[in-house]
Amino acid sequence: MSFSAVILAGSRGGAVDPVAVAEGVPHKALIPVDGRTMLERVADAVRAAGARTVAVSANDPAVVALTERLSLRVLPPAAGPSDSVATALADLGTPLLVTTADHALLEPEWITSFLHDVPAGADIAVLLAERARIEAAMRDTRRTYLRFADGAWSGCNLFYLATSDAARAIGLWRAVEADRKRPWRIVRRFGVGTLLRYLTGRLTLADAVARLGRTADVRAAAVAARDGLAAVDVDKLSDLADVRAIIANRR
Template sequence: MSAALILAGSRSGAVDPVATYAGVAHKALIVLGGETLLARVAGALDAAGLSPIAVSADHPAVVAEAERLGLTVLPPEAGPSASVGAALAALGTPLLVTTADHALLEAEWVRRFRADAPTGADVAVLLARRDVVEAAAPATRRTWLRFADGDWSGCNLFLLATPAAAGAIGLWQAVEADRKRPWRIVRRLGPGLLLRYLLGRLTLGEALAHLGARAGLRAAAVASPFGLAAVDVDKPADLDLVRTLTS
């Protein structure tokens, strides 16, 4: 049995424009199709057969909703990666990680991701190619990671498959800091791979494998055939889009 973690922490002192736009206290409490986003995500994970399901949250209203749903509540740490590290210590592996704003998440996507994760990988990351995403949601605006094998968008699904995945937490923190500047992530691999990236010759899988090796683990990228898996609710426009897609 695999455990799951939903990240639903609050940024200290920050006002979430999506929550403000929706008129709720926290983004996880936005109601879509008669359910809060937290309930939708937890329901998809449960339907995919994951248990226990924990949520990293500290906002009182989110904690109350998590308790209503029967979820395990874990206090968040300073940032998503540190929260994942704490959950990994508490829940063990395998651990699937996602976010409370993954509004369209479906159990099929989770099952397919787990099935497609390479045997022997300590960490797997789900991403979708630009053509797949834009075919499913032409109106979406994403941050694209540009590699030799195409432009990719993250899908907010991560599988920490083995205890060695603990070594990925430091790498995750670096990626968090540079997620909008992929060339800075690749720069950590050294001048040879950076040059390959700048020349458009480095694939996403190669970059992730080398980053994992630097952290002492085996990391793999998994390509999602579901373009909507890359759509989360980061901006008010994203919320408008998912409301349209679920109406």
């Protein structure tokens, strides 16, 4: 399967990430994990999965310099992830894989499995992992979960924009991004009936994502991750410690 990919590595409003500060680097993407920066690890995984073009959405000078050394395309980031994706979509076209520079555990197999499992006809798809699968892969991890009738799910920082129609979902993506910690506000956009189904535990993840897509006039799909570790990224120092331990155990 031929596709392009963008790795999000922008800085929000010039804020310094506390994990980067603790590690003594100017940006989280530059944190070393087992001899390679997180950005290098993600880029290697995306390339190994078959991406024909890989771009990095970045504005930090050190991240831009590393991107160029890795022979990757540099794209200017926007105010937030959703707008940065819009920039990448306009530049790279579809199909487009989207991930983040702090996805240090990313494996090529996770990407190929995700793309294989995207339903035919979907314009946009998102990978999520079910809580039991995450906790089976890594005990005692703390993640943000979206709770639906078919389980509690956590995002895996992997998105697939399969067709040009996916561009219609960017505005909705921006709104979801703002409410990502308050899922009931996301569901409220579907109307009172759907909100009640969610609050009473009768709304499934697949139904929620499909309804979300219909509000943007796109065919949206949720894909279940085969490996719970796909939901693990580096948001805090404890995540970094976990990631390093997992990679050391693999080695």
